[in-house]
Amino acid sequence: MADHSERHPFLSGLSKHRGAPATCLVIFGASGDLTARKLLPALFNLGADNLLPTEFALIGFGRKALPDEAFREMALKDIGRYSRRPFRPEIWQRVGENTFYQSGGYDEPAAFASLKEKIEAAEKKLGRALQPVFYISTPPNVFEPILENLGKCGLAQRGLGTAAEAKVIIEKPFGRDLASAQELNRCITRNFLERQVFRIDHYLGKETVQDLLVLRFGNSIFEPLWNRNYVDNVQITVAEELGVGTRGGYYDNSGATRDMIQNHTMQLLALTAMEPPVTLDAEDIRNEKVKLLKAIQPLRLDPDRGDAIRAQYVEGLADGEKVPGYLQEEGIAPNSTTETFSAFRLNINNWRWAGVPFYLRSGKRMARRVSEIAIQFRPPVGGLFSSDTRYELSPNRLVIQIQPDEGVTLTTNSKVPGLEPRTQPVKMNFRYATTYGSNTPEAYERLILDCMVGDRTLFIRGDETESSWRLFTPLLDFWKDSGRRGLETYAAGSWGPLAADRLLWNLGHGWRNVGR
Numbered sequence: 001m002a003d004h005s006e007r008h009p010f011l012s013g014l015s016k017h018r019g020a021p022a023t024c025l026v027i028f029g030a031s032g033d034l035t036a037r038k039l040l041p042a043l044f045n046l047g048a049d050n051l052l053p054t055e056f057a058l059i060g061f062g063r064k065a066l067p068d069e070a071f072r073e074m075a076l077k078d079i080g081r082y083s084r085r086p087f088r089p090e091i092w093q094r095v096g097e098n099t100f101y102q103s104g105g106y107d108e109p110a111a112f113a114s115l116k117e118k119i120e121a122a123e124k125k126l127g128r129a130l131q132p133v134f135y136i137s138t139p140p141n142v143f144e145p146i147l148e149n150l151g152k153c154g155l156a157q158r159g160l161g162t163a164a165e166a167k168v169i170i171e172k173p174f175g176r177d178l179a180s181a182q183e184l185n186r187c188i189t190r191n192f193l194e195r196q197v198f199r200i201d202h203y204l205g206k207e208t209v210q211d212l213l214v215l216r217f218g219n220s221i222f223e224p225l226w227n228r229n230y231v232d233n234v235q236i237t238v239a240e241e242l243g244v245g246t247r248g249g250y251y252d253n254s255g256a257t258r259d260m261i262q263n264h265t266m267q268l269l270a271l272t273a274m275e276p277p278v279t280l281d282a283e284d285i286r287n288e289k290v291k292l293l294k295a296i297q298p299l300r301l302d303p304d305r306g307d308a309i310r311a312q313y314v315e316g317l318a319d320g321e322k323v324p325g326y327l328q329e330e331g332i333a334p335n336s337t338t339e340t341f342s343a344f345r346l347n348i349n350n351w352r353w354a355g356v357p358f359y360l361r362s363g364k365r366m367a368r369r370v371s372e373i374a375i376q377f378r379p380p381v382g383g384l385f386s387s388d389t390r391y392e393l394s395p396n397r398l399v400i401q402i403q404p405d406e407g408v409t410l411t412t413n414s415k416v417p418g419l420e421p422r423t424q425p426v427k428m429n430f431r432y433a434t435t436y437g438s439n440t441p442e443a444y445e446r447l448i449l450d451c452m453v454g455d456r457t458l459f460i461r462g463d464e465t466e467s468s469w470r471l472f473t474p475l476l477d478f479w480k481d482s483g484r485r486g487l488e489t490y491a492a493g494s495w496g497p498l499a500a501d502r503l504l505w506n507l508g509h510g511w512r513n514v515g516r
């Protein structure tokens with residue numbers, strides 16, 4: 001039997017990853033929140049799993065003047081605080097000795113010339129050429145100066161055509177509309193080849209999301225049903241329980257659609273609905289995702305009969321405590337029209353999905369933190385049970401839960417034991433934590449490792465971001481022009497406004513009761 005684990009790193013787990021070439025990882029924005037909470041702990045855990053190359057150097061880049069030693073201490077503190085495994089000095093020692101800091105402005109060519117010298121010094125110390133991996137973990141206003149400076153100082157072209165060619169990892173947001181996404185892509189491709197570029201959507205690093213491809217194409221029982229003949233509707237929910245917290249300034253400039261729907265939710269949709277790729281190679285998978293995104297019909301913008309609604313949370317309860325409304329949060333303009341919740345009805349105009357609505361919703365301050373994809377199947381044909389009121393049939397449903405409790409649940413109907421003819425929905429439940437244990441790698445471990453070995457499967461291509469923005473930009477412009485007209489409200493701690501339900505009622509559907 002063919003051993004697919006040997007053939008492709010996507011399914012292989014570790015074998016190919018051990019081959020990561022000697023690397024110098026440069027983090028721009030090294031004093032930031034993401035570096036502290038995710039990137040440094042991910043590096044430590046890769047080290048603990050023996051997955052960092054033996055010759056590995058780390059350079060932090062930031063505007064503050066900081067000695068190497070201070071950055072090393074900061075890294076130790078962050079790993080101690082945020083790593084999923086307890087800190088062990090023997091694992092970090094080698095990395096710690098090859099950790100350096102470069103201070104300077106992101107738009108200062110001289111700082112990039114010094115960075116180049118630091119990389120060369122690390123190569124000298126480690127005794128070999130290092131693959132440069134540039135991780136841009138800054139706010140988006142400095143993405144372009146960093147990319148241009150990497151191009152100008154020659155670091156972007158390092159090792160081109162070899163296994164150790166320079167790579168760049170870019171964090172979201174990839175623009176805030178179609179024009180800015182295209183501008184960013186132009187800047188990226190002025191300085192790097194597309195194959196050197198790794199746009200991160202950390203949702204793609206989550207185990208369940210990776211498992212979607214195995215679930216769909218590694219089992220023969222689902223794919224024959226995965227189409228308009230058997231699927232009634234699909235619902236994707238990405239709900240957060242928290243409000244905007246201390247990130248009000250950032251969020252008010254973004255909103256639920258830009259922050260969650262346009263990227264994470266659309267990636268979930270693309271993987272759920274795309275056609276089977278020809279192979280598991282990154283380009284084949286990404287081609288299918290782009291094809292799917294292009295098949296989505298433009299959104300109807302009518303405020304009453306349109307395909308999208310938006311809302312802001314008002315005062316309500318979270319964990320039994322009273323919490324303020326969005327407009328009362330720190331850093332939010334008192335007349336802000338930024339949506340903290342949005343919901344969509346999408347139609348995919350292709351052979352597989354014509355007529356099957358895909359419902360998407362995402363919001364802050366919702367009743368629970370949960371991300372899931374629910375595929376609801378059509379009722380059985382014929383009236384054997386449905387014509388008899390003693391039987392209560394529920395729709396068959398396959399729910400792929402992405403967070404917090406990763407797993408897959410299939411709901412079917414069953415006869416209740418006993419002499420009474422009664423039916424009841426029952427669940428077949430697969431939980432990752434129960435089957436595989438709970439200490440699975442975090443998304444960032446997987447993604448940093450994939451980048452080091454040059455596997456782009458779980459990263460987003462430039463045309464994917466543009467396809468998604470092409471869909472949402474007219475709507476975002478329409479909302480901007482509408483001011484508060486059509487902007488609904490919902491109580492903090494609820495499942496969103498009634499208008500989100502109405503979006504589904506029109507077609508005789510309802511949001512599923514998440515968590516059940």
Ligand SMILES: NC(=O)c1ccc[n+]([C@@H]2O[C@H](COP(=O)([O-])OP(=O)(O)OC[C@H]3O[C@@H](n4cnc5c(N)ncnc54)[C@H](OP(=O)(O)O)[C@@H]3O)[C@@H](O)[C@H]2O)c1
Pocket residue numbers: 028029030031032033034035061062063064106136137138139140141142171172173202
């Ligand atoms: N935090 C998360 O959980 C998370 C999750 C997903 C994606 N992201 C994305 O990852 C990137 C980094 O996020 P973050 O939360 O780490 O950001 P952050 O803490 O706000 O900023 C990271 C670093 O960038 C520099 N910086 C901040 N504001 C700047 C400005 N206006 N101009 C130039 N430099 C500035 C600062 O470093 P120096 O002062 O040392 O230069 C700062 O420590 C962002 O693109 C974000 O959207 C973050």
